[in-house]
Amino acid sequence: MTHYRCGVRTRPALVAATAAALALVLASCTPSDGDDPAPSGSTSSGTPDAQSAPDGFEDYYTQELDWEQCGAGYECTTAEAPVDWGDADSGTIELGLKRLPATGDKQGSLLVNPGGPGASGITFVTDARSVFGQPLQEAFDIVGFDPRGVGESAPVVCLDDADKDAALSEDFSDDQAGIDALEESLKEWADACEENTGDQLAHVDTQSAARDMDMLRSALGDEELNYLGFSYGTQLGATYAGLFPETAGRLVLDGAIDTTLTSDEISAEQAVGFENALRAYVEDCQSGADCPLTGDVDAGMEQIHDLLERAYDDPLPTDSDRDLTQTLMFYGIALPLYSQGNWPLLTEAVDEAVTQGTGSTFLYLADFYNDREPDGSFSTNSSEAFRAINCLDDAGNPDMDFMEEQAAEIEAAAPTMGEFFTYNGLTCWDWPYAAVDQEFDLAAAGAPPIVVVGTTNDPATPYVWAEGLADTLDSGVLVTYDGEGHTAYGSSNSCVSDAVEGYLVDGDVPEDGLTC
Template sequence: MPARAARDPRHRPAVALSALLVCVLLLAGCVPPKNQAAGPTPGATSEAPGAQGPAELARFYGQELEWTTCAQGECATAQVPMDYADPDGPSIGIALARARATGGEPIGSLLLNRGGPGASGVDFVQQVSGMVGTEVKRQYDLVGFDPRGVQRSSPVECVDGPGLDEILAYDADYSTDAGIQDVIDMYGELGAACLENTGEVLGHVDTVSAARDLDVLRAVLGDDTLAYLGFSYGTALGATYAALFPQTVGRLVLDGALPPTLTSAEASQGQAVGFENALRAYVADCQAGPRCPLDGSVDDGLAQIREMLDRAEANPLPTGSARDLTRSLAFYGVALPLYAQSLWPYLTQALTLAIDQNDGSALLQLADQYSDRSPDGTFSTNSTVAFYAINCLDSRDSADVATMRAEAAQIEDAAPTVGYFFGYGATVCAQWPVAEVGGLESYAAEGAAPILVVGTTNDPATPYRWAEELADLLSSAVLLTYEGEGHTAYGSSNACTDDAIDAYLLTGTVPAEGTRC
């Protein structure tokens, strides 16, 4: 199977970022913005209807969590319906981890989602402490959760390590109808394996169900309104929550925005351009330094990267191991460091080896980090297969060959260096063995408290215009702009951005319209 790197921000690249958020560079700040309209205080008594859930879900909304000591601080498992249309049917467990407020008297819980879909929020709890403000940690319990289908929460299970290696390393041939059908068939085989090894829950790991779980978590944590920090795909989950439960929206930060109304084809083209722009910025920065393997103009440097990728397809690069670097793996290795400007030196080192010495070892290491692959050949998370499963439930585009070819041509025209890796996305779900669930008819979230949407102007994975779109989509949203590089802004941008987000989480006041940091 082809490595569908970054064809959709709800796919692999967001996961890679999540594992590296603690590594990104904190830049110098700018002047803090003025504040305006305030949202409700987390934990405050609310008269909102349905704050404790509908009667048919009373056993879930009214459950008491049993917290135990764990590596992340405290851990518990909440029960939710596998199928909200059948609340008396089977239930599944949602894993939680909590780092207690350092001040001792929290104003509420701050629920965390690190993106993906498929990334673990339980694992994120310890990492996020280095991102959020000191006062936020003092006043909030930080609570991570693994969404349904992810890691510890009735996880999607499909193939073993060697099987996943084959998927990630596969270089697809889209030049013929037969080559495209081979890709469709192989993803169909993956889906069949997922259904066999996961069971009925595979049909219930959609984002709408996960948003309903989020409201159960809010209630069992004792909060009348939801305080939430979501990155990348986590913004789509947060927007879905707001649309379903506008009256219990508290303070929602949606950073690295992904409008849930995007089709996969729209997302693919937007992200292809985003990565092309980020790669262009990287090449210019590299060439301005002393040890860049890319010579000539910026366009020349981009052409040299494309030549290396094409060379890896024709003759995979040796890595000093039993695994050669295919074109797909090479692109994973190039894409990962584009998530944060502080990681660009690692890309320079890897490209120097690949271009000057025909050595793919460093790019392979980056690709493995992208996929949560351990040196022993096992995968530390199920993030890769979880994101396939979640996305195939949320939306599906036409797998008509002519349609896909036309879309792929548009993508490659807009992003000539990396566009190839974003086309033909509909092949993934064409034979998925469970039915599409879909999204909501409206995401306006009328009546919700102010929601803070954060966008970075040269974000590779979630282009800035998506932040503008999500802010327009949500009726109460206010957009905060970080002018810079990298995927998401909070904790990895500058003091202006961080201070604005901290102020919103602590007081409910949103920045003035048009604030740019």
């Protein structure tokens, strides 16, 4: 049986962090508080400048940000942005920001984004001391913000917790009745977003978020934007460079999305990315002792496929009052593939399902992926923002003949994971707002060097996307990490760290084609 999904969120550091946190929970360990305070400073690195503002939006560009302490050496504030960057009289929304002030001779601000779309930059910066190297912490105020529609920035609001829980757990058959049921489920979600979010739902696209970033650059007092974006954050950064090449500073885009691809192409290539990552996991598992997957890699992949089919036919019981559906098992498989260090969690989940016939560990992993709390509430609106932003950026091809043909191609290329990436065009079929027109230059002509980092077996943003983005950008410089997992900076080796930090701090452009 087939499920229809629009792909998975690209959330590098956050997914890795939650999976690592889950490992601590399962091991009954307690992480340190990490509350060593950093020096605090509330002054901007310069003066906001109205000259770079679009006509009618000068007040946004020159606003003063009132930073306040918000724990352990961090500072928080809010900034005002227009609802619609095409209409200065459209009203305002608030954007939430958090920063870790520079500990050394400050060069300015470094804006960061962890991915998604839908991941919180505020949460990301809360982990800044463990994510970013000392050279970055010394040289920059590291600033995270929740993009519009996300978290503390005019969030998209849709279903209540119970209905959201049901929607994220539901399985659908591969016949017409299943397609009809899926379409009805997606329409209920879309209708709830429109009712509970209002007109601002039409303005949470990536181009609007990139325009917010330029306004934040000015409000922070920086003449140029220095930026480190991961995963979806690379799309946001490339969009910024295409809109504002004259104020683009040093940009690093890690775990790249190829901005020339359609959402349908992204889903198809993501399916292969996760299939390849799963194969690498199976091979690694079978090379050690006590792997629950027997035989060769093909046999191991078939056993995981059989587990997924079993969960569809008869959801697995867990240690809670919830059963593990096939959809939830998929999330539980996908999450550990973001980081090789979390593969043992996948082995634990597979072993439990094979030997005990239960799915508790898979359910824990799925809940971490979906930000679901034990009480049934959700700690973020990442799922809502993910769909809202993607539907405005590219709604996909809604032609059923096209979707059926592509589904067959995807499942042939990715026999185990592919079915979860099919029928992308249904996701935005009943979305209340049309996708926005592209207004940025894909090549970002005139921008300084933009460093693009790709990992050779990245499941969520396949390496070919990094190659594609680096080729598309006039000033793209490709750095390759030869390894496993989603994104490279902070989770790979000193070669990558030196290349990223050397460029952001000192302006040393890595050799194009550098392989680490």
